[in-house]
Each structure stands twice: as C-alpha cells, then as structure tokens.
Amino acid sequence: MSKKKLTYKELQEKLTQAEEAIEALRSGRVDVILGENCPLVIKAKHFEEESKKLNAAIEQTSDWVLITDRDGTIEYVNKAVERISEYGREELIGKNPRIFKSGKHNREFYKNLWDTICSGNTFNAILINRKKTGDLFELHYTITPLKDEEGQIHHFIATAKDLTEQKILKEQIEYISKYDILTGLYNRKYFAHEIDELAEEAQKQTVKFAVVVVDIDRFTALNDTFGFEAGDEILKRAGRRIVNSICAECKVARFEADKYGILLSDIENPEDIILVLEKIRSNFNNSFKIDNEDVFLSLSMGISIFPENGNSAENLIKNAEVALSKAKSVRLNNYQFFEEEINIKTSEFVHMQRHLFHALEKNEFIMHYQPYFDCQTRELKGLEALIRWNSPKFGLVLPGMFIPFLEETGMILEVGKWIIRTVCKQIKTWINKGYEKNIVPVYINLSSTQFAQKNLMDFINETIEQTGIKPEYLGFEITESTFIEDIENTKAVLESFKQKGISVNIDDFGTGYSSLSSLWKLPFNNLKIDCSFIKELTSNPDNTFIVITIISLAHNLNIKTIAEGVENELQWQTLRILKCDMVQGYYFSKPLSADEIERFLKS
Numbered sequence: 001m002s003k004k005k006l007t008y009k010e011l012q013e014k015l016t017q018a019e020e021a022i023e024a025l026r027s028g029r030v031d032v033i034l035g036e037n038c039p040l041v042i043k044a045k046h047f048e049e050e051s052k053k054l055n056a057a058i059e060q061t062s063d064w065v066l067i068t069d070r071d072g073t074i075e076y077v078n079k080a081v082e083r084i085s086e087y088g089r090e091e092l093i094g095k096n097p098r099i100f101k102s103g104k105h106n107r108e109f110y111k112n113l114w115d116t117i118c119s120g121n122t123f124n125a126i127l128i129n130r131k132k133t134g135d136l137f138e139l140h141y142t143i144t145p146l147k148d149e150e151g152q153i154h155h156f157i158a159t160a161k162d163l164t165e166q167k168i169l170k171e172q173i174e175y176i177s178k179y180d181i182l183t184g185l186y187n188r189k190y191f192a193h194e195i196d197e198l199a200e201e202a203q204k205q206t207v208k209f210a211v212v213v214v215d216i217d218r219f220t221a222l223n224d225t226f227g228f229e230a231g232d233e234i235l236k237r238a239g240r241r242i243v244n245s246i247c248a249e250c251k252v253a254r255f256e257a258d259k260y261g262i263l264l265s266d267i268e269n270p271e272d273i274i275l276v277l278e279k280i281r282s283n284f285n286n287s288f289k290i291d292n293e294d295v296f297l298s299l300s301m302g303i304s305i306f307p308e309n310g311n312s313a314e315n316l317i318k319n320a321e322v323a324l325s326k327a328k329s330v331r332l333n334n335y336q337f338f339e340e341e342i343n344i345k346t347s348e349f350v351h352m353q354r355h356l357f358h359a360l361e362k363n364e365f366i367m368h369y370q371p372y373f374d375c376q377t378r379e380l381k382g383l384e385a386l387i388r389w390n391s392p393k394f395g396l397v398l399p400g401m402f403i404p405f406l407e408e409t410g411m412i413l414e415v416g417k418w419i420i421r422t423v424c425k426q427i428k429t430w431i432n433k434g435y436e437k438n439i440v441p442v443y444i445n446l447s448s449t450q451f452a453q454k455n456l457m458d459f460i461n462e463t464i465e466q467t468g469i470k471p472e473y474l475g476f477e478i479t480e481s482t483f484i485e486d487i488e489n490t491k492a493v494l495e496s497f498k499q500k501g502i503s504v505n506i507d508d509f510g511t512g513y514s515s516l517s518s519l520w521k522l523p524f525n526n527l528k529i530d531c532s533f534i535k536e537l538t539s540n541p542d543n544t545f546i547v548i549t550i551i552s553l554a555h556n557l558n559i560k561t562i563a564e565g566v567e568n569e570l571q572w573q574t575l576r577i578l579k580c581d582m583v584q585g586y587y588f589s590k591p592l593s594a595d596e597i598e599r600f601l602k603s
C-alpha cells in the first residue's frame with residue numbers, strides 16, 4: 001500500500017490532532033485512540049456518560065423542552081411536553097408548534113416572538129396553549145436561538161414552566177388552608193375568619209348572627225364499636241346532614257374530631273335559631289346505616305349570639321363552647337344558649353314545640369274561617385280557612401307561632417293534608433245543613449312545601465271525590481315566595497286548578513319581589529293586597545299611592561283585588577272609593593269557628 005504524501009497543511013493538522021489525542025489520553029477523557037488512517041475515532045467513555053446524563057436530565061425534567069429547526073419544525077420534545085400537552089411524541093415531531101395555538105394571543109404577539117428570536121435574542125412570555133384534549137394550559141415560556149460558531153441560527157430551543165400545575169398546587173394548598181380534608185367542610189381557622197368578616201359587616205348594619213358549636217353525643221363509643229373507618233364515614237355523613245338542614249348562606253365547619261361549628265347569619269331572634277336547630281335534630285332522627293346496622297346519633301349544641309355574647313370569632317366560639325359544656329352537663333341531645341336569660345325565655349317555646357309533634361295525632365288542630373266581602377255591597381264572597389292549635393297546655397295558639405316549625409320539620413305536609421280534608425268535610429257539612437245556595441269558595445293557605453309536592457293535585461282530587469263536594473267550593477291562597485323560583489311549574493299547577501274549577505288567590509301581595517307584570521301570565525283569580533299597606537292606607541300617602549297603583553294595574557289585567565286587614569270604617573270607605581273589589585278584616589269579621597260562620601251562610 002503506497003503511502004500518500006501529506007501536504008504541509010495536512011501534516012500540520014495531523015500533528016495538531018495527535019497533540020489533542022495525547023492530551024485527551026493524559027487527562028483521562030478518552031480510553032483508546034484509533035489508527036492513523038481511520039478518522040480519529042475517539043471512544044469517549046466519559047463523553048458518552050456526560051451526554052447520557054444530559055439527555056436523561058432533559059427527558060426527565062418537569063419543565064417543557066422543545067427543539068425546532070430554524071424553520072420551526074419540531075425535532076425534539078421531552079416527556080414533559082407529552083405530559084403537559086397530552087400529545088404523543090410521534091404526533092409532534094415534524095409539526096409546527098402552532099399545533100398548540102389557543103387563539104388567546106393576537107397576531108402582534110406571534111410577530112414579536114418571531115422578530116425577537118430571528119434576530120438572535122431570547123423571547124420570554126406567559127403563553128396560553130391548548131392541549132390535544134382542547135383544555136388550555138399556561139406556560140412561562142423561553143425560546144432561545146441556538147447558533148453555530150459563525151453566529152448562524154440553526155435551531156430554537158423552547159423551555160417552559162407549566163404554570164397550570166403551579167396553580168393547581170397553589171389551589172391545593174389554599175384548599176387545605178380553608179377546608180377540612182375528611183368532610184370537605186370549612187376548618188376551624190377559616191370558619192373563625194368568616195365569623196370575623198361577618199362581625200365587621202354586621203356591626204355596620206346592626207344585624208345579628210349566631211355561632212353554634214355542635215358535638216356528636218357518645219362518638220368515642222361509636223368509634224370503638226365500629227372502628228375508625230366507619231367513624232370517619234359517620235363524621236362525613238353527619239356533616240352533610242347538618243349542611244342540608246341549614247340555609248345556603250349559613251356556614252358549617254368541622255373543628256376537630258366530632259365537633260362542628262355552624263354560623264347562622266341574619267337571625268332576628270332566638271326563636272329563629274331554635275327552628276334551625278330543631279330541623280337539624282329532626283334530620284338526625286333517621287338512623288345512619290353502618291355495617292348494615294342502624295346507628296342513631298344525637299347532638300349537643302351550644303349557642304352564642306353576636307353582638308351580645310362577643311364581637312369576635314374567638315369570643316363567640318369560646319362562649320358557644322361554654323354553652324355546649326353546659327348543654328352536655330344538663331343531658332345529652334340538648335342545646336343551650338350562652339346566656340341563661342335566653343334559655344329561660346325560649347324554654348317555653350321549645351317546650352311548646354315538643355308538644356307540637358303530637359298535636360296532629362292528638363287531634364288538637366282546629367280550623368277557623370274568616371269571611372271576605374264585596375267592598376261595595378258587603379255581600380259574602382269567600383271564606384279563608386285559618387288553622388289554630390287548640391293546645392290543652394298553651395291555649396289557642398295562632399299559626400305564626402307554629403307554621404314555621406311545621407315547615408322546618410316537614411310536618412306541614414301531613415298537617416296540610418289534614419287541613420284540606422277537614423275543610424272539604426266542613427263544606428260538605430254546611431251543604432248537608434242546607435246552606436248550599438249561599439255557599440262561597442273556602443280558600444286554604446298553601447305553604448311552599450305543600451305547593452311543591454308532586455302529588456298535590458291527586459290528593460286534592462281524591463279528597464273532593466271522597467267528600468262529594470263541587471271543586472268550585474274550594475280555593476287556595478299562595479304567596480309570591482311560593483312560586484318565585486319556578487314560575488313554569490307554578491303555571492302548570494295553577495292551570496290544573498283552573499281546569500278543575502278551583503280558584504286561586506295570590507296572598508300578601510307587595511311583600512315579595514315579584515311585579516304584577518311578571519304575575520299576569522299566571523292563571524289566578526284574586527290578588528290580596530298585603531295588610532301592611534292597608535294599615536297605613538289613610539295615614540301614609542306612599543301607601544295610598546301603592547294601593548291605587550296595585551288596584552288599577554290589577555284591573556287592567558282583569559284581576560280582582562282583595563284588601564286584607566281592614567280594621568276601620570275609614571279604611572273601608574277609602575277602599576270603596578279606590579274601587580277595590582273585596583275586603584277582609586276585623587272591621588267586618590274576625591276568623592270564626594265553623595259553627596259561628598253559619599250565621600253568614602244563613603243570610
């Protein structure tokens with residue numbers, strides 16, 4: 001083999017290579033140097049290791065790494081790109097990064113990006129991209145141009161941090177700082193924060209609120225019997241039952257173990273609080289099924305009221321806890337107010353409610369009837385059925401004292417059926433007594449819970465049939481709050497009343513939020529103007545004006561008006577002049593027993 005003669009330049013190069021090779025050997029960077037005529041192959045063990053390390057680092061970093069050629073064609077993506085964008089590597093290689101385009105940045109933005117990197121500078125920005133799934137993600141993006149020795153850009157490398165993940169992490173941290181992990185309720189710290197916020201607001205508006213600390217009776221024994229897992233399940237479900245018993249604006253927290261906190265906002269008096277607590281208790285009357293066994297839980301509760309019992313979370317919770325210990329020391333399944341005076345004052349009310357549970361079965365409810373008349377002729381036009389509780393212990397109790405309780409506990413449904421049955425039977429009795437030719441519709445007040453019942457119409461039809469009265473003898477009164485949320489359903493129910501020939505009055509008009517124009521589509525017969533307007537009809541020009549407006553609007557819509565709570569001659573005469581259609585009130589007649597009503601039916 002003839003040897004090729006080297007030029008001077010080639011020789012020079014070989015020498016330099018040899019020098020470099022010797023240096024590489026000496027420094028330990030390489031193991032072997034291969035032959036003179038082969039290209040200078042250096043088996044660079046260390047280099048290989050270094051590059052492997054580097055590769056693995058880029059592959060495994062949680063940051064986004066994407067390399068494109070100078071035209072923007074993707075040549076490499078690391079695992080983070082696949083994870084964040086949810087595209088597979090093979091779907092991205094050879095494509096352009098505009099595959100991630102979200103439409104959230106304008107043309108200007110991209111122009112600036114390309115101008116920056118093509119001029120050899122690094123581009124930095126928050127970039128909103130779109131995943132394969134269509135979801136958006138946010139990156140803190142850096143694009144660096146890679147240049148050769150001559151400064152020519154041959155690639156771009158984009159590195160980025162996923163801000164979405166950081167956000168989720170932040171959200172998780174925030175969640176833990178606010179909520180109890182087990183139950184998903186607020187934790188004690190955040191609950192206290194909410195109380196302090198409310199206290200600050202309430203101070204300005206002089207409203208009241210209450211803090212209730214709740215403890216599950218004998219929880220430790222339950223835990224011992226059923227184990228911790230079942231115990232945790234009970235804690236979760238108990239929390240849910242509390243939440244389901246209170247209004248949406250009220251807040252519930254789990255403090256620790258089996259202790260909960262309830263923030264009852266916007267209460268007017270201790271009786272309001274009792275109604276809520278009774279509702280919670282009645283929701284705990286049903287058993288909790290654990291391991292196929294029925295477990296019954298009872299609660300002890302302590303209550304403090306803002307501002308009387310403290311104006312900070314610390315004081316209110318502390319005092320509610322004092323009240324809770326007091327409750328536990330009296331007996332389990334019991335609640336106590338921090339202030340002894342309130343306990344004494346409300347005990348009669350509480351006592352009354354305990355008896356109310358049995359009033360229906362003991363047949364202690366009775367119906368009274370208040371007539372209403374034609375405003376001009378004073379002719380009898382209708383009767384309103386009003387319930388009373390004839391308690392052997394408390395005397396004749398008016399509905400304002402017990403209807404809210406019946407509603408809170410759901411007892412209103414059974415009592416409501418009793419009312420409809422009793423009124424229908426009463427109409428039948430009057431007919432049997434020979435008053436049919438003078439009979440007028442008897443209007444029954446329907447609570448929203450009753451009105452929302454799916455089988456209400458079936459029950460009414462059945463009762464009408466069983467008692468054998470004409471549907472025209474029956475009417476119902478509903479208030480605006482009954483239907484304000486679901487006007488479509490109301491329309492359907494009222495339509496079925498109308499078809500049947502049953503009349504409907506809108507009660508207490510003017511106290512809710514609905515306007516006459518939103519009501520006129522509903523098929524009802526009469527509008528009862530709330531007694532609060534009638535009370536000051538002749539002394540407050542604003543009220544006179546409101547009543548004039550209601551009457552004239554109603555007449556334009558072909559609706560009749562009834563004024564409630566007419567107490568004197570002047571009010572009546574004014575209503576006559578204003579052309580109100582009907583009147584009801586103590587001036588004409590108080591609510592009377594069924595027997596007493598007969599004198600109106602005779603004439």
Ligand code: C2E
Binds near residue numbers: 386446531564566567
């Ligand atoms: P409401 O339907 O607006 O009934 C009118 C209330 O005003 C009745 O009070 C009646 O006695 C009273 N009232 C009538 N005329 C006058 C007057 O001239 N002056 C004054 N100051 N008051 C007058 P009551 O019987 O205490 O009923 C209060 C509320 O309880 C009723 O308001 C109604 O919302 C509810 N309620 C009564 N009976 C029933 C019932 O059977 N079922 C349901 N769900 N609610 C009922």
Ligand code: MG
Binds near residue numbers: 384445477507
């Ligand atoms: Mg009424």
Ligand code: MG
Binds near residue numbers: 507508530564
């Ligand atoms: Mg009314």
